[in-house]
Amino acid sequence: xxxxxxxxxxxxxxxxxxxxxxxxxxxxxxxxxxxxxxxxxxxxxxxxxxxxxxxxxxxxxxxxxxxxxxxxxxxxxxxxxxxxxxxxxxxxxxxxxxxxx
Amino acid sequence: xxxxxxxxxxxxxxxxxxxxxxxxxxxxxxxxxxxxxxxxxxxxxxxxxxxxxxxxxxxxxxxxxxxxxxxxxxxxxxxxxxxxxxxxxxxxxxxxxxxxxxxxxxxxxxxxxxxxxxxxxxxxxxxxxxxxxxxxxxxxxxxxxxxxxxxxxxxxxxxxxxxxxxxx
Numbered sequence: 058x059x060x061x062x063x064x065x066x067x068x069x070x071x072x073x074x075x076x077x078x079x080x081x082x083x084x085x086x087x088x089x090x091x092x093x094x095x096x097x098x099x100x101x102x103x104x105x106x107x108x109x110x111x112x113x114x115x116x117x118x119x120x121x122x123x124x125x126x127x128x129x130x131x132x133x134x135x136x137x138x139x140x141x142x143x144x145x146x147x148x149x150x151x152x153x154x155x156x157x158x
Numbered sequence: 159x160x161x162x163x164x165x166x167x168x169x170x171x172x173x174x175x176x177x178x179x180x181x182x183x184x185x186x187x188x189x190x191x192x193x194x195x196x197x198x199x200x201x202x203x204x205x206x207x208x209x210x211x212x213x214x215x216x217x218x219x220x221x222x223x224x225x226x227x228x229x230x231x232x233x234x235x236x237x238x239x240x241x242x243x244x245x246x247x248x249x250x251x252x253x254x255x256x257x258x259x260x261x262x263x264x265x266x267x268x269x270x271x272x273x274x275x276x277x278x279x280x281x282x283x284x285x286x287x288x289x290x291x292x293x294x295x296x297x298x299x300x301x302x303x304x305x306x307x308x309x310x311x312x313x314x315x316x317x318x319x320x321x322x323x324x325x326x
Contacts, residue, residue: 061166061206064272069170069203071268073196076177079261086186086249088231092193095224096177099200106209115288118209119300122292125212125219126307130314132224136231137322143235144324150250 066107073100087139087149091132098128166206173199186247190228197221211292 077096084090102121109117143149176195183189197220204213232247239246296304 061162065166065170066203066207067272068269069173071265071272072174073177073200074268075261075265076174076181078264079257080181082257082260083181083251083254084249085252088186088228088235089189089249092180092189092228095193095220096180096196099197103200103203103207106204106207106212109209110207115291115295118212118288118292119295119303121209121212122215122296123303123307125215126311129219129223130311132227133314133318134321136227137318139231140234140322141325148237149235 063107063111066103066110070100070103070107073097073103085150085152087142087151088136090151091135091139095128095132098124162206166203169199169202169206172196173203184248184251186232186249187229190225190232193228194221194225197225208286208288210287211289 073096077093077100080093080096081090084093102124105117105121105124109115109121139149142154146154148154173196176192176199180189180192180196183192197216201213201217204210204216233245236245238244
């Protein structure tokens, strides 16, 4: 039944984490950076799920459900903040935010 | 190879390929589409890890919620292109060398750690869907964090609408 080794899931999650980190560092657009953060969160989630596959008490699965909820909250708040930043600066590139003080 | 492993390989290829496309493209809308494909592949991977409830929740939340939020974010923060007058979706990038080397070294390091880890081959195997156990656990043992997550979600959504409204 359980033919897939855990290590395959770990490799995929390592790849997703690296992709998210690279997007985070490479792109200048704030929405793009948020997408990279989402990739990193989902890589961590995939790790939790892969380990709870072999755990009878399934604590990783419960934690990953809460990670999902917190990720959605983060996304909503961050997009609201980006909207306000856009109203103030007329730009959403991370290197164009300069303090006036 | 068993059909389960072949399905895993197809889904992993979909996930990793669209994540790579997300990194490659400069167009914001193409990146949002690639993120949709990544989330689809991830939901399939969750199903293969016997977390079917989480897979459905993931699909609902990410494809139904977060992606729509991102599309609204892209539309509401449009940068007008001076040449054509249309929405300018191409994002600028910093110098490619440093981020890609950092990402590559992170990937190789994690790959090495995961491969050399002591947990790989000696885990007990429990198969099958865990839907009943998850439902029972969320309403008994983890009832308080579950309710707390609901209240947290409510607070976050109210806070997001407050932050996003026009302040004069």
